[in-house]
Amino acid sequence: MFFTYLRRELRRRRKAALVVASGLALGIALVIVVSSVSSGMKQAQGKVLESLYGLGTDMTVTKAATPSEGGSGRPRFKFDAKGEGDEEQSSDRVMVQGFQTLASSTVAEVGRQDGVADAVGGLSLQVMKVDGRFKQGEFEQAPGGSGGGAQPPGGGTDQQQGEVRGGGADFDVDSYSVYGTDVGKLDLGPLTSSKISKGRTFTGSEANSKVAVADASYAKEKKLAVGDTVTISGTKIKVVGIATPDSGGAAANLYVPLKRAQTLADAKDKITTVYVKAADSQQIGAVKSAIQKNIPGTTVTTSADLADTVSGSLSTASDLASSVGKWLSIAVLVAAFLVAGLLTSSAVSRRVREFGTLKALGWKSGRVTRQVVGEAVVNGLVGGALGIAVGLGGAYVVTAISPTLTAELGSGGGQSGGGLMRAGGPGGPGDALGQSASKALDISLTAPVGTTTIALAVGLAVAGGLIAGAFGGWRASRLRPADALRRVE
Template sequence: MFFTYLRRELRRRRKAALVVASGLSVGIALVIVVNSVSTGMNRAQERVLESLYGLGTDMTVTKAAEPPGEGGAVRAPRFEFDAGEEGEEGAQQSQDIVMVQGFQSLASSTVSQVARQDGVADAVGGLSIRVMKVDGEFTRGAVETVPRDGQGEQDGPGAGGGPAGGTVRGGGAAFDVDAYTAYGTDVTRQDLGPLTTSKITSGRTFRADEKDARVVVLDSAWAKEKGIEVGGELTVSGEKFEVIGIATADSGDAAAQVYLPLKQAQTLADAKDKVTTVYVRAEDSQRIEGVKEAVQKNVPGTTVTTSADLADTVSGSLSTAAGLASGVGKWLSYLVLGAAFLVAGLLTSSAVSRRVREFGTLKALGWRSGRVTRQVAGEALVNGLIGGALGIAVGLAGAWLITAFGPTLTAELGGGAGAFGRGGGVRMTGPGGDGPGGASRALDIALTAPVSLTTVGLAVALAVTGGLVAGAFGGWRASRLRPADALRRLG
């Protein structure tokens, strides 16, 4: 009897049921879209941090910045070229300068010191270096002699305002400068650090016995730009390295263009037993702050940066959109949902008022108030479930549209913290950055709106809640009706 009457009433009052369900569906769809976008923002920020930290990395340890006036000034790179042999025309010159990225390094012993701290599950060191390669040639100028009063060439040096009685014309120098970053990795511990954010797509990765081997793994985008393939060679400071693998970054932007064994990086940069960064994995994600405090206390002269610290420095359109999604978006969705609940309740209560004759007659026939209340609540609950189904469908469609046609956001990592301990606020706009001390990086991240089962479950719960709220309004109104009211309406 309950379901028969319920089905009949819903069919008879389809327009009213559709209005209530539509109001609830709008609020539920908005909640789904906002939650999905927020999830997409969080994943995008995680991708930004992972591209700098490495998968599984909870924090990094770098050298603490020295106060102004201490440690001496950093000497700029100096290039020195030979003049070439006498009579040589167009002498080709080439030179590499390899330096520690950011000019800050720690002793290799810091890695084991950090690993001994309570709560640290694993720690591995890496050396970030920068290679600046200059290629070009000098062109000798031509000496033109100066005639004297039209009587022939002038003899004697200095008599014409130029060398040996003449003027030098033409000549000069033309040089190309190429800069790229390289990362020295501990080949015996490749499960931690920036290389973990890339996948080997050609060739192989390092073997544990290649600690001092002259082998490199190249980033796929950089290798394509330079036209280098697996089996080829890369020359750095006159040393030839065999290319054993090509890696593609998961985030679309690699942490470095070249990866090589740590010992080789230390040799090239003249940084024996030095590292720039210690990558740390905590035993428990809930103890990260405690591990940070322990390292700061027991390993002096270092700066500890957690993923939460680094996330605070992410700016750009990604940060702006994330703030809107988590702040304005959530509050807006909650307000709309609350308004939908209220409207559904008021509409249901109003519908009950229009059914006074019906409910009064049912009570006169023997229906108790509780049965009438359950009937009204059942209708409202079905309306809520219909609204929930519509809301889930609209929300899924909205999330799909955002994923398919959403904008590309830019995430900029500000100076002061970084995976390699680089200081400054220079934005890295290309493979090599803007200078030896370039700190910031800019990544383009496609906006997605993944819908999780938790979000769908939340939508179902909201649909049921909306139905119950509307049923509570209508049931309360129906329970107050008396058979006498129906009899008066009959008259």
């Protein structure tokens, strides 16, 4: 009897039911779109952080630079004369990025802390190479001067009048980053955010080998291929693989085994960064505190700390999605619930005579209330189905368009000796990972819809129906049969 009457009343009042369902659908669809876009923002931000940290890294341990360690931080180049001609001069200098180092034993010390699942060290280097030549000037005698030949001033008994013309220097300066990677633990650190697209990665037996993996962009710029060699401070390094970053930003131009990097920089048993993987992601804060307490002089930076330095359109869009979008969704939902409740209550007012007749025939107030609530819940479920369909369509459109957002890691208040601003300041992960921290990354936005979002939409649909039913049911329960029968629709 209940369902028969429910079906008949809903069919008889299709337009009113559709209005109520449409209002709820709009609010639910907006919640789905905003939730999916916010989830996409988090994934995009995660890709940005992975490009710096590496996949699976929860935090990094570094050491803040001090003036005594780095000195002035200005690279110096000395050229030995190779003859009187225009001989080409060449010199390069391998510098520790950020001019701060930790002892390699720090890795084991960090690994012994409670809550640390794994730790690995790395050494960030910057190579500055200068190539070019000097050209000697020629002395030209002034018109009317005595003597023959081009004698320099003061070179003879008679002072010649003239000037030196031409000469100078023409040098090319090339700067690129090199990262020393522990080949025994390739599953942790910045190289994990890249995939080997050509060649191979390192093997465990190449701890001190003269091999390198080149970033794809750098290899394209320098026209490097697998099997080619690059020369770093007089040492020829063979390129064994090309790595393509997942998120478009690499930690370094070249990756070499850690021990080889230490040899190139004359930094034996030194590292710049310890990459840490926590045993429990919920205890990252506790692990950070333990490391800072038990290993003095270190700076621990988590992914949450680094996320605060992300700027650009990704940060702006994320703020809009989390603040404006969230409050807009709440406002639309509240409005939809209120409209549904008022429309249901208004529908009850127009059915006064109907409910009065039912009560006169023996229906109790509770039965009348259940009937109104049942109709409202069905309207809510219909609105929820429509809202889910519209919301999924909106999320699909966002994913199909894939708008490109720019993420840039700004300075946290420090500057390395090389003049490049690093995320987190001196000693932070940006310093440890080189130039990638100072350039913008382009991230394609997606809008994934998870089961949690769908469950939330269904819950909102039921809640909307119950709220609307509560309005109408309360109004229906207050009707008296005698008063209702005197009313004319």
